[in-house]
Amino acid sequence: MPSVAGRGRGRRTISEINMVPFIDVMLVLLIIFMVTAPLITPSMIDLPSVGKANKQPDQIIQVIVGKNDSLEIKVKDQTQSITLKDLAATVKKAQAPTVAGPAGSGASGASGTAVIISADRNVKYETVVKVMDTLQRAGIARVGLSVQLAP
Numbered sequence: 001m002p003s004v005a006g007r008g009r010g011r012r013t014i015s016e017i018n019m020v021p022f023i024d025v026m027l028v029l030l031i032i033f034m035v036t037a038p039l040i041t042p043s044m045i046d047l048p049s050v051g052k053a054n055k056q057p058d059q060i061i062q063v064i065v066g067k068n069d070s071l072e073i074k075v076k077d078q079t080q081s082i083t084l085k086d087l088a089a090t091v092k093k094a095q096a097p098t099v100a101g102p103a104g105s106g107a108s109g110a111s112g113t114a115v116i117i118s119a120d121r122n123v124k125y126e127t128v129v130k131v132m133d134t135l136q137r138a139g140i141a142r143v144g145l146s147v148q149l150a151p
Contacts, residue, residue, distance in 0.1 A: 058113060061094050062146075063087065063135075065119040069127050084130065088138030091115060095140075118146035 062074040071082050075094045082090050095113045115135055119128050128145075135143045 059095075061091055061113060061115045063091070063115060063117045063131060065117065065123050065127055065131060067120045067122050069123065071131070084134060087131065087134050088140070091135060091140060092138065114142040114144060115140055116144050116146050 059075075064072040064074060064079075066072065071084060071087060072079050073082050073087070073090055073094070080090075117128060117131055117135075132143055
């Protein structure tokens with residue numbers, strides 16, 4: 001019940017907020033959080049990192065996309081210019097020596113060959129996607145993008 005204070009001419013009511021229920025609720029919540037916090041187990045997230053492959057590729061075929069959408073393929077130390085239509089056949093041909101594996105081991109050498117796409121920064125994204133699409137439609141399994149870390 002609000003109390004009435006008399007000051008001068010008239011009566012004025014004094015409104016007060018009862019803080020006891022608020023403090024009780026906050027203490028109960030504090031106790032609940034203190035009890036449940038140690039029970040929550042922290043989850044570990046295994047994030048991928050660069051170079052975390054199980055097996056390093058036997059051979060790397062690099063497809064270089066130039067500024068004017070020209071394509072070059074680099075196998076070992078040999079570089080040759082190609083067109084998008086000839087890309088899949090050229091990559092398959094470059095993988096051919098490793099397909100048989102050493103002494104006909106029966107292991108698929110194509111899985112040991114990685115194809116890396118390196119593109120100039122001014123090349124359209126659409127061109128890189130076309131190259132990736134062409135390689136994947138040809139059945140080439142390991143296709144990746146070249147990552148250059150800024151100094």
